[in-house]
Amino acid sequence: MKLKNIYKKSLAIDLIKMGHDLEHTMRNRNNEKYQVFVFPHTEQLERDIARLTGHGYVKK
Template sequence: MKYVDIFKKSLADELKKRGHVPVKIRANYKNPKYEVFIFENTAEFNKSMGELNRVFAR
């Protein structure tokens, strides 16, 4: 099973709205006041990421 680390909270929130649940949330090792959201890399996740990347790239 492969996982994807998401460092941007707003992107993680949008993924959660689309039904993706983070497998784990941990502190960012470079800056512990920020969190890293870890999601399972599935076909549905990749589809959502493709759609959101177009939105966030603007």
């Protein structure tokens, strides 16, 4: 299973509210005061990220 790292806390919280499962969290390697939120990578996750960030979604 592929995983998707989310570095922005507010985006991660919005994705959780939308029903996406949080796989785990980990410390950011570059700055340990920040957390990285890890989600299972799905097409729906990509669509929701695009919608929340104001970008268009293009299926690969």
